[in-house]
Every structure is written in structure tokens, then in C-alpha cells.
Amino acid sequence: MAPKNILLTGSAGFVGSHxxxxxxxxxxTVIGVDNYISGQPANTALFAxxxxxxxxxxxxSEGIPYKAAAxxxxxxxxxxxxxxxASPPHYQQFPIKTLMVGAQGTQNALELAHAHGATFLLASTSEVYGDPQVHPQPESYWGHVNPNGLRSCYDEAKRYAEAITFAYHRHHGVDTRVIRIFNTYGPRMRPDDGRVVTNLVMQALAGGPLTVxxxxxxTRSFQYVTDLVGGIVALMxxxxxxxxxxxxxxxNPDEYTILEFAQVIRELIEPGxxxxxxxxxxxxxxxxKPDISRARELLGWAPGVDLRAGLTRTVESFRQQVLQA
Amino acid sequence: MAPKNILLTGSAGFVGSHxxxxxxxxxxTVIGVDNYISGQPANTALFAxxxxxxxxxxxxSEGIPYKAAAxxxxxxxxxxxxxxxASPPHYQQFPIKTLMVGAQGTQNALELAHAHGATFLLASTSEVYGDPQVHPQPESYWGHVNPNGLRSCYDEAKRYAEAITFAYHRHHGVDTRVIRIFNTYGPRMRPDDGRVVTNLVMQALAGGPLTVxxxxxxTRSFQYVTDLVGGIVALMxxxxxxxxxxxxxxxNPDEYTILEFAQVIRELIEPGxxxxxxxxxxxxxxxxKPDISRARELLGWAPGVDLRAGLTRTVESFRQQVLQA
Incomplete structure (x- = not known):
């Protein structure tokens, strides 16, 4: 693509930073927007x-200050x-903020795209499939989500975000794109995100036993973050x-057992x-587990980083963070 | 109940008016709020x-002007x-407004209830079950909804409304109640709501053939509107x-075929x-088709108006409207 002007909400988050x-x-050119509710100032500092x-x-959720100097x-x-x-500990700490960024936040971003004639891309999630009764999940699967359970502040917010994205496309003709992101890992994950990779790496770096x-x-399927980024760039x-x-x-449809994750991480950090x-x-x-047939056909995309390579880079990044802290 | 102060959004709608x-x-005491996007001024005039x-x-969706003289x-x-x-022709005409009244509208009403220490009651819908794969539907069924189909502006807005209602209960301790309303009919339905009862009654009153x-x-299950009101009052x-x-x-779990509706309506209006x-x-x-076990147990409630009695009152009301027009 020729150089573009890109506004990115959540720029200080894990995926946003990549x-x-x-x-x-x-x-x-990137205009990043973040309120640091779960994003990290260090991720802004990287590009300052x-x-x-x-x-x-x-x-x-309150509005994008489009008259800002940026x-x-x-x-x-x-x-x-x-x-x-995006991680359960974070969205359950801020359930109402999570709901708002899915509704008002998505709408504010759509309005901005509409005003600029820009292409809009929504980061949706595999959580829209909920507790799926179909494996693997194709995009045509409607999901199995409890509309008022503890996770609904995230799941239903993202389903609403998809619905309003399609409404802006159908009603206002905005060029909209929607990706559903499955489990992703890599450098700059928040150490407190409560996810299995983060937990295991942090435990091993602290010299303690790894909890399984x-x-x-x-089993779990995890994609390395640069694979995700490649898919997004292809869709854009x-x-x-x-x-x-x-x-x-x-x-990434490749499945590994949790025990395999623990064993690779242990081997990379301290085999004993x-x-x-x-x-x-x-x-x-x-x-x-994603069915990625559509991404393969539409984008010619498939994940390319294998688990050992991805974990090696992730562990290295966390090791440096721990050393700096 | 002793006399209460009740704020009711959608007061000029079909159910709101009842x-x-x-x-x-x-x-x-009732403070009604409506913007007449689908409600009718005549329903406000009834109580003016x-x-x-x-x-x-x-x-x-824009806010409830709580400093109003009311x-x-x-x-x-x-x-x-x-x-x-609430009817497909209306919400598909206003998909974004429909999404907003489910998100921002519900949140504004929740904030008001929170500020007043009031009990909040959400009118949710059987549409949260989508195209159900379980019959009849109990409240524990999570539904089968397309998150980005043509109906998603309504279905997902209501699922979001439930999610944020539960978030305000869990996070802020608001006393919240949620009803899921199944097909309802009665006087003061909008003649253009596109629903089967309305269409058949209007066709018969116009002297034309009834389309099936x-x-x-x-089959369809329809409850008469005063039965619904009785259930709401019991829950409050x-x-x-x-x-x-x-x-x-x-x-109302009683099922009738569409042909039976047409035959009863024809008989009430013009047998020929x-x-x-x-x-x-x-x-x-x-x-x-609702599973109403929970309403029976919790509220001691069951619908009491049978189809012929309900249709008789509905036809009479529509006949007067047509005469007045």
C-alpha cells in the first residue's frame, strides 16, 4: 500500500503496539488513541x-477528539x-467500560470513518462464538453465548460492535471490515493478563514451579502476534x-496441549x-479453534510462526522486561 | 403496591400505553418518555x-433530561x-437508532435508576433467542442469533441491554429485573407494524381478502397485552x-395456526x-414458544385471555380507529 493515514484506537495495547x-x-502515518485503562504507556513511548x-x-467511548492537533x-x-x-481479569474489573467501548466506542470510530470516507476495521474476537458447540468455528457459526453471564460484558459488547459495524455498512455505505481474533501471544502482553502463556512465562522467569x-x-490454539498483524495488513x-x-x-488452528506449552517454556528458561x-x-x-478457510481464500493468509519460534521471542522479551524492572 | 413514582421510557408505544x-x-404516578420514532402521540394524548x-x-439514547419539570x-x-x-419494519428502517436505544438508552435509564435508588426493569424480548434450536425456550437457553444479520440491530441491541443491566446489578448493586416479551397483540398496535394479527385485521376491516x-x-403463540401487563406488575x-x-x-404458550387466526378474525369482522x-x-x-415455568413459579402468573376474547377486543379497537380516521 502507498503511505496511508491510519487512526488506531487501542494503540497502547498488546496487539495495537505491534x-x-x-x-x-x-x-x-499512525494516530494512536488510548486511555490506558488496559493499554500501557510504555507501548506509546516506543514510538514517541x-x-x-x-x-x-x-x-x-466518550468521543474521539478529531480536532486534536494530531x-x-x-x-x-x-x-x-x-x-x-480483552483479558478476563481486565474486562471483569471494568465491565461497564468494556460494554461502553464496544458500543459507544465502536460507534464513535465508525462516525469518524464515515466522516473521512475511511475504511473501518473492527477488532472482533473468537469470544463471539462463546462456548462453541461446533469445532472448529467457521465465520458462519452464530455462536453460543450467555447474554447475561459474567463474560457477557465482553462477549455481548463485541457482538454488538459487529452488529453496529454492519449497520453502518448497510445504512451509510461505510467500507467496513471485521476480523475475529483468536488467542494470540507475543512480546508486550501484559504480565497480569491472566492468560496461560503469560502466567507460565512469568512463573518460570521467577524461578518457581510452572502451574498446569x-x-x-x-488443548489450546495460539497464534503469534506478527501472524495476526500480517492477516490484518492483508485485509486492509x-x-x-x-x-x-x-x-x-x-x-492459528494448530493445537497444543497446555502441558506442551509448559514444557517448551520450561526448556527455554530453566529446564530444571x-x-x-x-x-x-x-x-x-x-x-x-479457528476454521481459517476464509482467510486462506480471501487473503492468501495462513499463520507461519511455529510455537517454539514464537515462544522463544516471547520469552526473550519478557526476560528483558523482568531485567529492566 | 402503595403509590409509586414510575418513569417509563417508550410510554407512547403499544405496550407502554397499556x-x-x-x-x-x-x-x-407515571413520567412517560418517548421520542415518537415508533411510539404514537395519540398514546400520550390518552393520558394528557x-x-x-x-x-x-x-x-x-441522548440522555434522560432528569431536571425536566416533570x-x-x-x-x-x-x-x-x-x-x-420493536417490529421488523420499524427497526430495519432505523437500525442505528435501534442499536443506540439498546446501548446508550439502556445505560441512561440504568444511570437514572442508580441515582434514584430505583428498581430498574428492562423490556427484553424473545428475539434474544433468535432462531431457536430448542422448543419451547426456557430462560436458561442462550439463543441462536446471527450477530451481523439484518435483524442483528434489534437482537444484539437487546442482548447487549441484558448484559449491561446485569453489569449494573453486579457492579453497582442496582435492583434490576429483566422480562423477555414474546409476541403480544391488542388494541393500540401500530397499523403498519407488519405483524400477522395487525395485517389480517386491517385487511378484513378494509373489506379485502385475508392473506395467509x-x-x-x-403456528404462532400470541399473548394478549393485558396478560403481559399483569406479569410486569407482578414482577415489580x-x-x-x-x-x-x-x-x-x-x-402465551398456547399455539394457534396462522389459518386459525385468519378464520377467527374473518368471523369477527365479515364471515364472507x-x-x-x-x-x-x-x-x-x-x-x-415460551417456557413460562419460571413466571408461574416466581410470579404465580399465567396468561388468562384466550385468543377469541383478545381478538374481539383488538378488532373492536381497530374498527373504532378506522372509523375515526
Whole structure:
């Protein structure tokens, strides 16, 4: 793509920071927006001195201050809405903020895209499939979500975000794109995000035993973050057509057992560490596995980073963070 | 109940007008709010001279003007959120407004209830079950909804409304109640709501043939509106307990074929009218049937008005409307 002006909400989040890195490397201009409710100031600091990076600290649920100096009279080519608490500990700490960034936040970003004639891209999630009764999940699966359970502040917010995105496309003709992100890992995950990779890496770096719940034979599919970024860039690069508006799963269908994660992480950090087993918690994360046929056909995309390579880079990044802290 | 102060959004809608009528008859004070996007000014006019009825014309998605004269310094005991386009022709005409009244509208009403220490009641819908794969539907069924189909502006807005209602209960301790309303009919339905009862009554009153799609053997469950009102009043009357916060189905599980509706309506209006059959449309309304076990147990409630009695009152009301027009 020729250089574009890209507004990215959630720029200081885990995925947002990798998107910013890629966009700047590709010669685009990025206006990042974040309120740091779950994003991290360090992720803004990474790019603070880049000439094509601008930042607005704002809560996109309250409105995007489009008259901010960061805009400087430019027309946006893309508006990407990635802002939201995304891990269970974070969204359950801020359930109402999470609901708001899915509704008002998405709408504010859509209005901005509409005003600029920009292409809008929504970061949706595999959580819209809930506790799926179909494996793997294709985009045509409608999901199995409790509309008022403890996770509904996130799941229903994202389903609403998809619905209003399609409403802006159908009603106002906005060129909208929707990705459904499956489990993703990599450098700059928040150490307190409560996810299995983070927990295991942090335990091993602290020199303690690695905790595996149950027998560890339950499987998970994880994509490395640069694979995700590649899929997003591919979808952004497609010209508008009827096909580009439907949701696209982006995830890695390779399954590994939790025990395999623990073993690779232990090997990378300190092979002598103990792996201990604890009982499965009542709300063990739900298993999902993407059907990525649509991404393969539409984008010619498939994940390319294998688990060992991805974990090696992740562990290295966390090790440096721990050393710096 | 002793006299209460009740704020009711959607007061000029079909169900809102019947609630207003009942509350005023029971000695309560009603502050109605409506923006007439699908409500009708005639439903406000019905109560305009009642000393205990006050009205604010406002879009609850934009905010409820709680400093309006209608409040007069009073503390609200109940906030009931019934505002929303509710029939497919209406919500598909206003998809974004429909999404907003489910998100921002529900949140504004919840904030008001929270500020007043009032009990909040959400009018949710059987549409949260979508195209159900379980019959009849109990409240524990999570539904089968397309998150980005043509109906998602309504279905997902209501699922979001439930999620944020539970978030305010869990996070802020608001005493919240949720009803899921199944197909309801009666006087003061909008003649253009596109529903089967309305269409058949209007056709018969116009002296034309009655249109039945397909062979008419498909069934529907319809409750008469005063039955619904009785269930709502019963739920409002319960003291707070863990049990009252969960959703409660309110509907009539008795099933009739579409042909039976047409035959009863014809008999009530003009027995000589022809019934014609046309092909089923592609998006024929989805069939649902409530499991009302929970309403029976929690409220001691069951619908009491049978189809012939309800249709007689409905036809009479429509006949007077047509005569007045």
C-alpha cells in the first residue's frame, strides 16, 4: 500500500503496539488513541520519537477528539478500532467500560470513518462464538453465548460492535471490515493478563514451579502476534468488494496441549523447573479453534510462526522486561 | 403496591400505553418518555389530562433530561425501559437508532435508576433467542442469533441491554429485573407494524381478502397485552431477592395456526371474506414458544385471555380507529 493515514484506537495495547510498529515500518502515518485503562504507556513511548507517529490520550467511548492537533487537517484513510480490555481479569474489573467501548466506542470510530470516507476495521474476537458447540468455528457459526453471564460484558459488547459495524455498512455505505481474533501471544502482553502463556512465562522467569491445571492434556490454539498483524495488513490491502465486509477469522488452528506449552517454556528458561498440577478452575477458559478457510481464500493468509519460534521471542522479551524492572 | 413514582421510557408505544393505563388506574404516578420514532402521540394524548401523568418528549439514547419539570424534585421508585422500535419494519428502517436505544438508552435509564435508588426493569424480548434450536425456550437457553444479520440491530441491541443491566446489578448493586416479551397483540398496535394479527385485521376491516402465507399451518403463540401487563406488575411487586434478577419469559404458550387466526378474525369482522394463500416469504418470522415455568413459579402468573376474547377486543379497537380516521 502507498503511505496511508491510519487512526488506531487501542494503540497502547498488546496487539495495537505491534500494528503500530508494522504500519510505521511500512511508511504509514499512525494516530494512536488510548486511555490506558488496559493499554500501557510504555507501548506509546516506543514510538514517541517516530516522525509519523502521533498520539491522543482519550477514552474513545466518550468521543474521539478529531480536532486534536494530531489530525492536523489530514484525511484518514483507515480507522481501526482495537480499543477494549480483552483479558478476563481486565474486562471483569471494568465491565461497564468494556460494554461502553464496544458500543459507544465502536460507534464513535465508525462516525469518524464515515466522516473521512475511511475504511473501518473492527477488532472482533473468537469470544463471539462463546462456548462453541461446533469445532472448529467457521465465520458462519452464530455462536453460543450467555447474554447475561459474567463474560457477557465482553462477549455481548463485541457482538454488538459487529452488529453496529454492519449497520453502518448497510445504512451509510461505510467500507467496513471485521476480523475475529483468536488467542494470540507475543512480546508486550501484559504480565497480569491472566492468560496461560503469560502466567507460565512469568512463573518460570521467577524461578518457581510452572502451574498446569488438570492433567494439562486440554488443548489450546495460539497464534503469534506478527501472524495476526500480517492477516490484518492483508485485509486492509484488499479493494472494496462484497466479500471483504464479512467477518474473517484470524487465528492459528494448530493445537497444543497446555502441558506442551509448559514444557517448551520450561526448556527455554530453566529446564530444571518443576511442573505442578492443580485442579481445573470452575470457569476454565473455553476451548476454541479457528476454521481459517476464509482467510486462506480471501487473503492468501495462513499463520507461519511455529510455537517454539514464537515462544522463544516471547520469552526473550519478557526476560528483558523482568531485567529492566 | 402503595403509590409509586414510575418513569417509563417508550410510554407512547403499544405496550407502554397499556402499562401507563394500568399504573394510573392503580394510583401510581407515571413520567412517560418517548421520542415518537415508533411510539404514537395519540398514546400520550390518552393520558394528557390525568393528574398523575407527566410526559417528556426526549430520545433516551441522548440522555434522560432528569431536571425536566416533570420530575419536580421527586424520587423515582421504578425506572422501566421499554423504548425501542420493536417490529421488523420499524427497526430495519432505523437500525442505528435501534442499536443506540439498546446501548446508550439502556445505560441512561440504568444511570437514572442508580441515582434514584430505583428498581430498574428492562423490556427484553424473545428475539434474544433468535432462531431457536430448542422448543419451547426456557430462560436458561442462550439463543441462536446471527450477530451481523439484518435483524442483528434489534437482537444484539437487546442482548447487549441484558448484559449491561446485569453489569449494573453486579457492579453497582442496582435492583434490576429483566422480562423477555414474546409476541403480544391488542388494541393500540401500530397499523403498519407488519405483524400477522395487525395485517389480517386491517385487511378484513378494509373489506379485502385475508392473506395467509403458505398453507397457514405454521403456528404462532400470541399473548394478549393485558396478560403481559399483569406479569410486569407482578414482577415489580416482588421484594428484592437473588431470584428476581434473572430474566423472566412473559408470553402465551398456547399455539394457534396462522389459518386459525385468519378464520377467527374473518368471523369477527365479515364471515364472507375470502382467505387467499401466497408463497412464504424468505424471511418468514421465526417461530418461538415460551417456557413460562419460571413466571408461574416466581410470579404465580399465567396468561388468562384466550385468543377469541383478545381478538374481539383488538378488532373492536381497530374498527373504532378506522372509523375515526
Amino acid at each position: 500494528l503500530t510498529e508494522r504500519f510505521l515500518a511500512d511508511g504509514h 520519537n517516530h516522525p509519523n507517529f502521533k498520539f491522543i490520550q482519550a477514552d474513545v 489530525f492536523d487537517g489530514q484525511t484518514l484513510d483507515f480507522v481501526l478500532h482495537f480499543a477494549s480490555p 491445571y488438570g492433567d494439562g492434556q486440554q 490491502g484488499l479493494p472494496e468488494s462484497e466479500a471483504v465486509h464479512g467477518p474473517v477469522n484470524l487465528g 523447573l518443576e511442573i505442578i498440577h492443580e485442579p481445573l478452575p470452575a470457569d476454565d477458559p473455553r476451548q476454541r | 402499562l401507563t393505563e394500568r399504573f394510573l388506574a392503580d394510583g401510581h 389530562n390525568h393528574p398523575n401523568f407527566k410526559f417528556i418528549q426526549a430520545d433516551v 420530575f419536580d424534585g421527586q424520587t423515582l421508585d421504578f425506572v422501566l425501559h421499554f423504548a425501542s422500535p 402465507y403458505g398453507d397457514g399451518q405454521q 411487586g416482588l421484594p428484592e431477592s437473588e431470584a428476581v434478577h434473572g430474566p423472566v419469559n412473559l408470553g 371474506l375470502e382467505i387467499i394463500h401466497e408463497p412464504l416469504p424468505a424471511d418468514d418470522p421465526r417461530q418461538r
